[in-house]
Amino acid sequence: KDMQLKEFIQANKSSFEEEKMSANADANFEQLLKSKLYSPKKAKLKYLKYVSIAACLAMLIATLFWYQGYAENIEDKRELLANLQDDSAGKRLEGIYKFNDEYKKEDTKIINTLVKVLHKDTNANVKIATIDALLKFPKNEKIRINLIKALEKEETPLVQIKLIKAVSFLRENRAQKPLEKIINSKQTFPIVKSNATLAMVEIKQ
Known part of the structure; x- marks a missing residue:
């Protein structure tokens, strides 16, 4: 057995030379180092690629949902405007x-x-509902001015009372002249006149 080992070592002596062993070890180490260094990088690149794809898909889905909601809002608005201009008072109220x-x-x-x-409708209930709707935005100057203009021209008692309460709620000083006109008119219903008088007092306070 000792002879066989000795013969094997002599036959493979070149493989055990220090330089060759060192070179082989260096090559193996370099290959191992590269695999350790570059594998995470490749994995990181793959991870970033998948994250980018996921982000793009999320943005696409969000955009589709936004567009769907936007389209639905546009359609709802068209339907609402159509109802406001419909010949049926029920549709306008809707x-x-x-x-x-x-x-x-x-x-x-x-x-x-x-x-x-507010200015042109012939149905008192529609006008009253419209006044309530406009009062949702009390700071809107156009709304305030047109409530005063409507008060100057309105002749239906129930609508007059609603308008009087509206300008009183707004504490609108510019409504004093039409209120005085209502108070001083002989054609004004007593209940309208009493509401106008009360509104004048509240506005002046």
Whole structure:
């Protein structure tokens, strides 16, 4: 056995030379080092790639949902405006109630349409509901001015009372002249006159 080992060592003597062993070890170490250094980098790149894809998909989905919501809002607004201009008083009231329930922010086009309803509608209930709807935005100057203008021209007692209460609620000093006109008119109903008198006192306080 000793002879066989000795012969094996002599036959493979070149493999055990220090330089060759060192070179082989260096090569193996370098290969191992590269695998350890570059594998995480590749994994990191793959991870970043997947994260980018996921982010793009999330943005795409969010955009689709936003567009769907935007399209639905546009359609709802068209339906509401159509109702406000419908020949049926019931439909007009439906549009006003929808505005009251769903709109928390001012919408110029809808407010302009409501102002037209306030001045031109022939149905007292529609006008009263419109006044309530407009009062959702008491700081809107156009709304305030048109409530005063409506008070100057309105002849239906129930609508007059609603307008009087509206300008009183707003503490609108510019409403004093139309209120005085209502108070001094012989054609004014007593209940309207008493409401106008009370509103004058409240506005002046």
